[in-house]
Amino acid sequence: MIYQGPVKLIKERKNIAILSHVMPDGDNIGSCLALYNALIKLGKNVVIIQDDDVPEIYKFLKSADKVVKPGGDYSIDLVIALDCGDISRLGKSAKYLENKDIINIDHHISNTKFGHHNIIDTNASATAELVYELINKLEIILDKDICECIYTGIVTDTGQFQYSNTTSVTHQIAANLINNGVEPAKVYKALYQNNSISKMKLIGKALSLMEFHYDNKIASIMLSKEDFESLGAKDEDTDGLINYARDIKGVEVALLFKETYERKIKIGFRSKDYIDVSKIAQKYGGGGHIRAAGATVDGELNDIKEKIVEDVINVF
Numbered sequence: 001m002i003y004q005g006p007v008k009l010i011k012e013r014k015n016i017a018i019l020s021h022v023m024p025d026g027d028n029i030g031s032c033l034a035l036y037n038a039l040i041k042l043g044k045n046v047v048i049i050q051d052d053d054v055p056e057i058y059k060f061l062k063s064a065d066k067v068v069k070p071g072g073d074y075s076i077d078l079v080i081a082l083d084c085g086d087i088s089r090l091g092k093s094a095k096y097l098e099n100k101d102i103i104n105i106d107h108h109i110s111n112t113k114f115g116h117h118n119i120i121d122t123n124a125s126a127t128a129e130l131v132y133e134l135i136n137k138l139e140i141i142l143d144k145d146i147c148e149c150i151y152t153g154i155v156t157d158t159g160q161f162q163y164s165n166t167t168s169v170t171h172q173i174a175a176n177l178i179n180n181g182v183e184p185a186k187v188y189k190a191l192y193q194n195n196s197i198s199k200m201k202l203i204g205k206a207l208s209l210m211e212f213h214y215d216n217k218i219a220s221i222m223l224s225k226e227d228f229e230s231l232g233a234k235d236e237d238t239d240g241l242i243n244y245a246r247d248i249k250g251v252e253v254a255l256l257f258k259e260t261y262e263r264k265i266k267i268g269f270r271s272k273d274y275i276d277v278s279k280i281a282q283k284y285g286g287g288g289h290i291r292a293a294g295a296t297v298d299g300e301l302n303d304i305k306e307k308i309v310e311d312v313i314n315v316f
């Protein structure tokens with residue numbers, strides 16, 4: 001039902017922009033490229049506009065080289081925002097929403113429904129699941145390239161099918177994707193057996209700096225701008241890093257504090273069983289899911305860490 005309006009609109013319009021959030025993850029890139037490759041098959045003019053570069057590990061996906069930075073002038077008569085809870089998460093690309101018809105497709109509990117059409121399903125493991133449904137409703141034949149993009153979105157957002165967002169629907173979709181040509185071993189190799197040396201050195205540093213709080217129920221990692229500089233590490237090298245803190249026996253909440261090259265503090269939140277970290281992230285202007293959330297704030301790294309750790313202790 002929620003697909004009816006968007007399907008009609010997509011069929012009517014010719015020039016479509018696809019947007020997603022800053023600091024792209026696998027669901028962002030996988031969803032954008034799946035939809036791009038599908039809409040191209042419908043004969044649309046499509047542009048994917050993203051503030052940040054496509055992380056290296058996702059460059060094997062078809063059309064990864066088509067992603068452009070905000071700034072250019074495009075004639076656009078429809079904008080589709082993917083995997084993005086609110087407008088500010090779009091960064092500079094948000095300007096392409098102005099005076100446009102917007103379809104907002106997402107699975108974040110904190111979504112503000114900023115679209116004229118909103119396909120929001122918090123039960124979906126990944127936005128890529130919703131893109132899969134949309135492509136089917138548009139009656140576009142799924143080819144191997146599109147399926148690899150969707151599979152990547154699902155695999156990364158479910159932590160390789162291990163998180164509580166993984167459902168029978170997730171596995172059914174994954175099975176269909178494999179039936180349409182996806183080779184799981186190929187995708188896994190590209191995503192998880194392809195780490196940069198700087199990433200491994202950053203993991204080593206992060207593990208050596210890990211701290212524990214509140215009877216070891218909270219684990220935190222703090223990385224300064226200098227830590228990144230000394231290892232030549234990039235922001236994308238922290239992808240998955242917070243899981244090392246979460247995956248420790250007895251830890252319920254994991255926190256990652258990163259100081260960016262622009263001296264902003266990015267906070268990652270993860271929980272294992274019962275703490276709703278999306279609520280804490282929202283308090284700091286961020287958002288996300290119950291078990292995985294994030295926020296970006298200004299301030300001094302150590303002060304912010306102490307304040308957030310205190311906040312987390314208060315919700316136990």
Ligand SMILES: [Mn+2]
Pocket residue numbers: 027028083107125126127157
């Ligand atoms: Mn997602």
